Amino acid sequence: MLRILTVCGAGVGSSMMLKVFTQQILKQEQIEASVNATDISSVDPKSADIIITTSDFANVIRNSTCPIIRIDNLTDKVNLKNQLLETISKIK
Amino acid sequence: MNARAIKLLKLLMENESYTTVEALAKQLGVSKRSIRYDLEAINAWLEMNDLPKIVSTPRKGVLYELSEAFLEKLETNLLREHRAEPELDIDARQQIVLFNLLISTGVISLESLAKKIKVSKTTIANDINAIQEQIKPQGLTIERTRGVGIEINGDEANKRNSLVKLLRSLATKGTLQENMTTLEDAFQSIKAYFPKLDIDFIIKLIETLEKESGYHFTAEGIIDLITHIALTVERLRFDKKIIIDKDRLHELQKNPFYSSAKNLAEQIEAHFKIRIPQDEIGYITIHLMSTKLTGIDHMDVGSDSQHNLYSLILDVIKRISEYLRVQFLNEKELADDLYLHMSSTLERLKSRQTIINPIFDEIVQKYSSVFNASKKAIKILESAYDVHFTDHEISYVAMHIGAALELKSYKEQLKINVLLVCASGIGTSRLLRTKLISNFTNFNIVATVSYFEMEKFLCDHTIDLIISTLPLDSKHKKSVTVTPLLSEKDVEKLSSYLKVNRQSEKKLNEVEPLIEDMMKIIESHAQVHSSENLKRDLVQLLNKQKNRTAKSQLIDKDLIMTQVKCTDWVSAVKKASEPFIKQQYVTKSYVEKIIENSTTYGPYMVVAPGIAMPHAGTEDGVFKTGIGIMTLEKPIKFNHKSNDPVKVVIFLSAIDNTTHIGQLSSLLGFLSEEGELDRLCQKKSRDEVIEYLNHNEVFYEI
Numbered sequence: 001m002l003r004i005l006t007v008c009g010a011g012v013g014s015s016m017m018l019k020v021f022t023q024q025i026l027k028q029e030q031i032e033a034s035v036n037a038t039d040i041s042s043v044d045p046k047s048a049d050i051i052i053t054t055s056d057f058a059n060v061i062r063n064s065t066c067p068i069i070r071i072d073n074l075t076d077k078v079n080l081k082n083q084l085l086e087t088i089s090k091i092k
Numbered sequence: 093m094n095a096r097a098i099k100l101l102k103l104l105m106e107n108e109s110y111t112t113v114e115a116l117a118k119q120l121g122v123s124k125r126s127i128r129y130d131l132e133a134i135n136a137w138l139e140m141n142d143l144p145k146i147v148s149t150p151r152k153g154v155l156y157e158l159s160e161a162f163l164e165k166l167e168t169n170l171l172r173e174h175r176a177e178p179e180l181d182i183d184a185r186q187q188i189v190l191f192n193l194l195i196s197t198g199v200i201s202l203e204s205l206a207k208k209i210k211v212s213k214t215t216i217a218n219d220i221n222a223i224q225e226q227i228k229p230q231g232l233t234i235e236r237t238r239g240v241g242i243e244i245n246g247d248e249a250n251k252r253n254s255l256v257k258l259l260r261s262l263a264t265k266g267t268l269q270e271n272m273t274t275l276e277d278a279f280q281s282i283k284a285y286f287p288k289l290d291i292d293f294i295i296k297l298i299e300t301l302e303k304e305s306g307y308h309f310t311a312e313g314i315i316d317l318i319t320h321i322a323l324t325v326e327r328l329r330f331d332k333k334i335i336i337d338k339d340r341l342h343e344l345q346k347n348p349f350y351s352s353a354k355n356l357a358e359q360i361e362a363h364f365k366i367r368i369p370q371d372e373i374g375y376i377t378i379h380l381m382s383t384k385l386t387g388i389d390h391m392d393v394g395s396d397s398q399h400n401l402y403s404l405i406l407d408v409i410k411r412i413s414e415y416l417r418v419q420f421l422n423e424k425e426l427a428d429d430l431y432l433h434m435s436s437t438l439e440r441l442k443s444r445q446t447i448i449n450p451i452f453d454e455i456v457q458k459y460s461s462v463f464n465a466s467k468k469a470i471k472i473l474e475s476a477y478d479v480h481f482t483d484h485e486i487s488y489v490a491m492h493i494g495a496a497l498e499l500k501s502y503k504e505q506l507k508i509n510v511l512l513v514c515a516s517g518i519g520t521s522r523l524l525r526t527k528l529i530s531n532f533t534n535f536n537i538v539a540t541v542s543y544f545e546m547e548k549f550l551c552d553h554t555i556d557l558i559i560s561t562l563p564l565d566s567k568h569k570k571s572v573t574v575t576p577l578l579s580e581k582d583v584e585k586l587s588s589y590l591k592v593n594r595q596s597e598k599k600l601n602e603v604e605p606l607i608e609d610m611m612k613i614i615e616s617h618a619q620v621h622s623s624e625n626l627k628r629d630l631v632q633l634l635n636k637q638k639n640r641t642a643k644s645q646l647i648d649k650d651l652i653m654t655q656v657k658c659t660d661w662v663s664a665v666k667k668a669s670e671p672f673i674k675q676q677y678v679t680k681s682y683v684e685k686i687i688e689n690s691t692t693y694g695p696y697m698v699v700a701p702g703i704a705m706p707h708a709g710t711e712d713g714v715f716k717t718g719i720g721i722m723t724l725e726k727p728i729k730f731n732h733k734s735n736d737p738v739k740v741v742i743f744l745s746a747i748d749n750t751t752h753i754g755q756l757s758s759l760l761g762f763l764s765e766e767g768e769l770d771r772l773c774q775k776k777s778r779d780e781v782i783e784y785l786n787h788n789e790v791f792y793e794i
Contacts, residue, residue: 009689010709012746014699016753017760037749039709040693055733056694072734074699075764 002033002088005048007057011039017074018052025081031088050087052080067091096120097130097137098170101156104146105166110153123584141169148624150608185209186219187258190227191285193234193244194255197330201241230254230446248334249375252327253445256319259285261448278315286322293363294321297356302544305352309542320379321356324372325364336371344374353377381439401438404476405430408469412493415465415711426496433492434473441479448484454577455487455494460748461710462497463490468711495526508532511549512540513560514576527578528559532586559586607631650675651720651743652778661695661730661738662687665706668722668743677745679713698732700760702769707744717747719755721781723773739773762790 004022008015015037022035036048040057045064052069053061061068067090069083100120104111113131117124131154135145143166148154158166188209193200202220206213220242224234232246232254244251259282283291298317302309309317327333336344344350353376357368405427413420420426440447449455456463466489470481481489512525525537541549543562549555558564558571574582607630611623620626650671658664669683685708690697699705720743727737742759746752762785763769775781 009693009696010707010712010746012710012749012752013705013707013744013756014696016749017699017757020753020757054696054699056696060693072732073701074705075703075760076700 002031002050002091003048004033004035004050004052005043006035006037007040007043007051007053007061008037009040009057011037011042014054014074015039018071018080021074021077021080022052022084025077025084029085049091050084052084096122096126097133100127100130101134101170104154104156105158107155110149110155112153113148116154123581125581125584141165143169150623185211185215186223186226187261189216189219190223191255191258193223193242194251194258195326196243197332199237199241199243204241227254231444248327248332250444251332252320252323252334253443255323256316257446257448259319260315279318282315282319282322286326289322289325290363291318291322294318294325294360297321297359299544301352301356309544314544317379321360321376324368324376325360325366328366328368328372333369334371334375336374341371341374344377347377347381349380350374350377353380378439378443381436400476401434402427402431404472405434408472411469411472412462412465415468416461416497417715418497420496426492429492430489433488437481437485437488438473438477438479441477441481441485446482446484447488449487449491451577452484452487455490456483459490459494460750462494463487464710464748466490466493508535509554509556510535510537511546511553511555511558512537513543513546513558513562513564513571514540524559524561524574524576524578531578531583606634648675648718648720649778649782651677651718652781653720653722654775654777654781655725655773656722657725658728661690661704661728664704664722664724664728664738664741665690665697665743668706668720668741672718672720672743672745675716675718677714677716677718679715682708682713682745685709685712695730695732698730698735698738700764701735702727702737702739703735703742703760703763704730704738704740705742705744707746710747710749714745714747716745717751718743718745719752719759720744721759721772723775723781739769758790759785762788 006015006018006022008018019035019037026033026035040060043051043061045051045061045066049066050069051058051061051064051066052071055070055072058068058070067087069080069087071080071083073079100116103116103119113124113127117127120127131146131148138145143162144156144158146154146156189205192205192208202213202216206216209216220234227234227244227246230246230253231250232244234242235245236242279291279295283289295318298309298314298321324334350373353373356376357373360366361368406423409420409423409427409430463486467481467483467486470486470489473479474481510528512528514524525540528535529537538553538555539549543560546558546564550558556570560571560573561576563573564571572586574585607627610630611627614620614626615623648671653668653671656664656667658667665686666683669678669686672678673680673683686697686706689708690706695704697704697706720741722741722743724739724741727739729736730738732738740763742756744752744756763772768788772781772784775784
């Protein structure tokens with residue numbers, strides 16, 4: 001199953017919002033995937049197929065082989081959806 | 093519908109007049125509450141099948157009237173319901189498939205598996221796909237050979253660990269449900285899986301070992317040990333051997349348990365006429381070591397390495413109490429418990445055995461903050477011993493911590509001497525113990541013992557009541573069986589046993605009395621067609637209203653500030669945090685952490701155009717969840733490349749990662765709509781902001 005990781009500074013704010021929005025999109029599109037939220041200090045890039053985070057954190061996550069989606073506007077679900085679907089189709 | 097509900101429905105069909113719930117409860121030998129639950133379940137089922145529902149009238153009771161026309165339909169539907177029940181559920185079927193695969197010594201064909209379990213080949217093929225995922229973390233893979241069949245590949249030790257885990261879950265299935273298994277049942281189930289093996293001999297062997305050596309095993313540990321030994325014998329017959337690394341074996345031979353293991357092995361060799369290699373004796377040693385020992389008197393913190401573990405555990409407890417901002421009153425006792433627990437945990441982790449906590453979900457749900465704090469604090473041990481704690485292992489730690497916390501909140505009053513008998517280890521019984529005490533202030537829990545220690549204990553002590561998580565023989569007249577988490581039902585059972593009223597009777601439904609009053613008023617003014625439906629609608633309405641108030645509570649009026657003057661982003665964050673610090677939502681260091689994080693990682697707190705959401709982690713100093721709204725008089729630059737300037741600061745403090753999500757996402761969703769952000773900024777006072785948010789129903793529809 002596709003593993004998606006949302007990342008932010010503390011693991012309770014933006015990453016949880018990203019998680020909720022991502023889950024909503026996946027449900028709409030009927031895509032099965034696990035979505036987990038975590039904080040930047042405990043992120044393990046190997047545990048995910050796709051990482052979703054803000055630009056600031058994307059620059060910090062190194063040695064990641066999986067694609068990173070950069071979201072700078074948390075409320076722009078259309079952008080999130082487009083990027084997410086595009087990335088998923090690339091992986092498959 | 094379960095069997096009892098079906099019985100109840102049949103009973104009601106026979107009765108032609110109203111029967112009280114009380115009479116029904118008596119007749120079926122269950123509580124009134126159970127009957128009410130069953131009635132709800134039956135009505136739901138009847139509705140699903142388009143059949144008339146059971147009528148219940150206050151002060152009269154319940155009645156089920158059914159015309160001839162419906163009778164036949166009901167009976168066919170019931171018959172179908174009945175027949176559907178005994179079918180294996182998917183989990184149980186997959187477990188059986190996995191068992192057959194693990195135990196086989198060669199390739200098995202799909203066809204023979206399908207025949208054995210009486211399902212189609214496609215079903216088996218699907219099960220195998222699921223199983224493949226399940227066993228991957230245990231270091232096992234499935235190899236398929238076209239036209240021949242399938243086989244499990246992997247280390248013998250991994251295979252055996254996986255088998256033991258599986259057998260335990262099969263043998264103790266139902267331990268947490270109403271139809272609990274006794275240890276006897278568990279033995280019977282092991283016997284069923286090893287029909288050709290003299291399991292009684294192994295049971296006797298372990299019991300003798302326990303007596304002679306003075307070790308105390310928990311019931312769970314005994315089941316594991318017996319299964320391990322049975323498997324060893326079984327696998328050696330097919331020449332499937334465990335290989336242990338030479339250095340590790342050498343180390344094991346110095347362990348005090350090695351001589352016990354050797355002794356066991358000799359007796360097994362003589363009885364089963366097999367030869368047990370040294371590596372296998374080492375393997376038995378590992379299992380003796382990792383089988384949970386009960387009783388604090390076995391604790392010996394003598395050697396350096398043990399001392400080291402003990403002090404690390406004290407560090408873990410300190411870290412957890414910092415995260416949770418609590419002081420453990422019984423720190424020493426907690427440390428002793430955790431030490432005992434960790435000694436076996438570390439052995440398990442080193443030998444890559446996995447453990448499943450049967451009440452994992454409940455723990456994570458009920459004690460989510462404790463679980464998260466434990467998870468973070470346990471990193472101390474992870475790095476010291478270079479192991480990885482699984483979430484299930486962490487849940488056991490959380491159980492110990494949760495128990496210690498619950499212990500804090502009661503005062504002891506000694507009246508009834510209670511002996512607690514427990515099967516599933518120290519963690520469960522501790523939790524049960526504190527739950528019992530907080531529900532029954534007159535309980536004095538004399539001791540917690542395992543099933544095997546019970547008899548001995550009863551000889552030497554005066555006990556008024558035995559409370560057990562396993563059903564005991566009928567000769568123990570003064571015993572009550574409960575589930576490890578002590579459900580409401582258990583409390584009821586105990587209360588009725590003691591014929592005492594509980595100290596803290598909880599109201600199940602707070603709106604109930606109000607509804608009764610409203611019903612009376614309505615009935616006196618109007619003709620009610622269906623009092624049942626009216627009541628249901630009223631309950632819904634009131635509950636909805638209650639939820640509304642509950643939901644808007646996170647946004648405290650005091651956390652809203654309007655048109656605030658700030659010069660830069662740091663002062664804006666500080667200003668927004670002021671009411672949070674004043675009302676003790678967060679500490680000052682929480683605010684410093686936010687500023688520090690932003691300096692390190694950049695202005696990530698600007699989550700959307702014009703919106704900043706400053707926050708840090710729960711462990712950085714949060715006491716309470718809160719969402720603040722601060723609008724700025726003039727927009728401020730936070731140095732974000734695309735979302736500047738910021739117009740609104742939504743300050744967030746979160747005690748966990750779920751409570752605030754619903755409200756926060758509604759708020760952000762609302763503010764992202766065209767023009768709403770600017771409209772919010774025009775509001776001059778708190779009341780105007782609240783009025784505006786309420787008017788737009790921001791927090792109602794989540």
